[in-house]
Amino acid sequence: MRTPEALRHRLNGFPRVRLGHFPTPLEEMERLGAHLSEELGRKIPALWVKRDDCTGVATGGNKVRQLEYSFGAAKAAGADTAVITGAVQSNYMRTAAAFAAKLGMECHVQLENRVEGMGEEYHKSGNVLLDRIFGARMHHFPLGEDEKAADTNLARIAERLKGEGRKPYLFTLSPDTKPTGALGYMQGAVELLEQAAADEIAFDAVVVPTGSAATHVGTLLGLRLAGYEGPVHGICVRRDAASQSERVRSILRLAEEMLSCGRIVEDDEVICRDDWLGPGYGKLVDSTREAIDLAGRLEALIVDPTYTAKSLAGLIGLTRAGTFAGMDNVLYIHTGGLPGLFAYRSALYPED
Structure with a gap:
């Protein structure tokens, strides 16, 4: 049976060191949503953020x-x-x-x-x-x-x-090693769905950064094992979409093997988008700068050039493209990255 409770029971079989601050907040990004709705001249879904920048240890993050x-x-x-x-x-x-x-x-x-x-x-x-x-x-x-x-x-x-x-x-993070870290986002999927149920929110789509792929794989597989069937959009932060999709599928198979759950996620359920990647990992582009600006000015959220600004740019871009048309609620998973922002001060504000 695919339920959050069944997945929690499955995860209890793996050793875990509990240091994080959970559950992390679930918030609506009302001002960002209003800004995009006004810009587009049409109604858009409510945009929500899962605040995994608030996981507690060493400034938090996924x-x-x-x-x-x-x-x-x-x-x-x-x-x-x-x-x-x-x-x-x-x-x-x-x-x-x-x-x-x-x-x-x-x-x-x-x-x-x-x-x-x-x-x-x-x-x-x-x-x-x-x-x-x-x-x-x-x-x-x-x-x-x-x-x-x-x-x-x-x-x-x-x-x-x-x-x-x-x-x-x-x-190690190479795609041929046991993806133990992905278990963390399977646990995160349980937490998310229980919060959503308590607040009577049904998410129609999820947006998450995809790099090493542990967060993407854990979220996608965890949500499926917990009974959620909506799309999970992975926004590329390091590789092109074709290479990243291959990586995610490979790690998914290892994760399914690790859980002895059989094949849960089909290949065509892996969605990777590289429209906001730019020239590569850690490189600033206009959409990255815009995401940093809008997140800060409208929601007091801090996103970093390497991961979260690119994935938030993906949420913004998909919204503008009408990908979420007809949906009511879309979730963005904020994976943190605050300290890295300070390494980009000169690139963000070269005039200073």
Whole structure:
């Protein structure tokens, strides 16, 4: 039976470290909705936001949900050291460093140079500053778009740590590894549907960023397992739509295998849109700047250039295109990313 309660029972079989602040708020973005309705000269659905920027740990964000299960697995394995790779301004690494500090574990972060041409503030402020504050050991990796090479080098770091008597646990994001983090957004799907039921809201569509794909996969599979059948739109933040769709489908199969649930999501249910990606990961474009401006001025929401501004631009763009015509309520999942915004001050306000 596909219900939130049945999914919660299934998730109880996986180890979890509970550090997040849940449930996160569910709010209507009334001023943004009114702005777009006036601009378009027509009625649009009510636009809602699931405030996963408020998950609590180290300024919050979607990685908190993911890492509760990843660190649960690490602790169950007896690990005393977290070894993780990601972009220089990775929210994932910042949150992992915070989890490790809270749990008394050592943390090693490998910073991949994914965004070329960025200045000192990008490489030293924002999430990088927080990594240092949480006590993470820094390792720099010159490549930015070679996941296999990054994971190989991460394994070398882990081997050195083993030689020093540590018990490392590797946190990798490549599409052929067990997607433990996706469990966090299956739990998030349960939370969301229960909140919606309590508030008597029925969501006709969901919009979420899609990058490593743990959030996208967890949301889509979790919603299906909990009985929700509406579309889940993944807004690309790193790859083109074709490449990202292939990645999401691959990780979905691994997640279904992990849950022993059989095939739940069909290939054609995977929706990835790259219209707001621009030249690539972490690069500002006009739609990104507009999303940052509208979110701040109309809703006092903070969105970052890498993930949430691009996915919010996707929500705005799909609304303008009439994708949600005839719908009553559309949900946007705000996945956080506040610290990374400070690394883009010069790019956002070059005149200062």
